[in-house]
Amino acid sequence: MHYQGVIRDGDFGRWTQAEQQVVRCDGCGLVRLSDNPNSPDYYQSEEYRQAYNGSAVHQDYIRMHDGEQPPRLEHVGIGHFRDKQVLDFGAGGGAFLDHIKGVAKQTYAIEPFIGYHQALSARGHQVFSDAHIAKGQVAEQIDTLVSFGVIEHVDDPLQFLCDAYDLLRPGGKMFLETDNLNDVLLQLGIPAFEPFFYRTAHLWYFDQASLVRLAQKAGFADIKVSFRHNFDLSNALMWARDGKPTGNAKLPLLDERINSAWQDFVIGAGLADLICVQMVKG
Template identity: 40%
Template sequence: MFQPCEICGADDWSVTYEGLIRAGGFGQQQAGGIVGRCGGCGVERLDEACSVDSAAYESEAYRAAMGQGLSVEEFFAHADPTQLQNLTALWPYSLRGKVVADIGCGAGSFLDHIAGIAGRIIAVEPTPLYHDSLSGRGYTVYPYAADAAKAEPASADAAVTFQVIEHVPDPVAFLKDIAALLKPGAPLLIATPNRADILMSLLPEEFPSFYYRRVHRWYFDATSLRRAVERAGFQVQEERFLHGFGMANMLAWLRDRKPAGHARLPGIDRAADAQWKAYLEASGQADTLYLLAKNSG
């Protein structure tokens, strides 16, 4: 069912989940999902037979299935609200005057937020749908990090990759391609869904069928992500947890067994949300795991 782990090489897997997995937005599900946990590094992965083929990420059908739309404007509507959190994770590192690469940048929402500050921007995105728009905004475009590294090795002063590593066939190979693009000592900021999300423990029967999804091969906690990053030749500098949703979303899950997104509830103000998020982030139970690493090459 599972081949030796691409991260640590162990061939010791235990099944941690069997059942429905998400096949798109909320309510779109498919049966037969199988998730295993590696006994060597602790990473979880979806059985390959259930996973989306990696070539799908180059297609418009993938973006449509994920509810991200087929236009640049629709992508921005989906991605722009997340960029403040990404910039918060990057703080206090400055990108001013730097050559910055965004690996899996989509239509370039994060890049637009740093344009005018960064010296030059490398946009790495497999979906051809966005390439004309990215290049039209002055970004240097490549489909994959390996292509960028081949064209201009060791050229980037910094790189980011947000919500991408969980999709790739081989996380270590993916990270090594990024390392080849980065200058020695340059930082890489990674974001991925946090497997220790509090809803996984609050709703162990209901939430996994939403959390596990066909387009995500890999499910990381802090330990397994650290192992992958170190195996690729990076030195881990810092782990951070950031939470994107307020208390109302958690309460909706507990009451209705479905997400409420950013909807608000009477009596729960921004101060309550801030305290809730601070608790989750301090305890490592937030929805997003960030890791900052330094290229050792």
């Protein structure tokens, strides 16, 4: 048993009524919820967006997620998108694709929630409801495939990576980002953070070793792991004091010097909140 207790069932303050079990495979190191609490059409309906974003309206998605995209783009590098066929696997409302549309040759979105499709299409992104449909039209045509915060949601993460592999042209690259099971706040043992970190929407939890092993099994090569951290030191201290998320810059005493050192430490130690993987289709 990796963890047992209540977990998050939406945004902060929404918890499961019953305790949930998070288990680890001793063989491969994968960590997952013992049982999938979600209905088969969870991501096709408005239920997920309402639970975690408080809205299924496209404009609200853009407002909430636009600010997340520049650091992602900086981390990957604009050169991987310029004049490329780019697909976002699990695109949501398309905030990332909007940021690179001006440089990409063509942009594609795989997004199960049909409520976002009209807005995605109107902004010039070709939209597919699932990987099966996408493979029927653009298999082995994608130069760059991105997926941010998606693999932890899917029923079968290996099949997810295999589908991505099939969509890429030979030599094409995938850039994947997911929550890091070695997040510094978990490693510090802050009691309130565990039920916040584990949530009903996330079926899988990855560290560097388990994610690399899975990518290799899907056929990817030249796999490179890096880390990205979104939070300053004050966020960690406030978690330890108050047991709840507060965001950044809540303790003015902690200036840029100490926050920069904190960021360097957690990233260098592999304790950042996000693990990022770059991989190539051979």
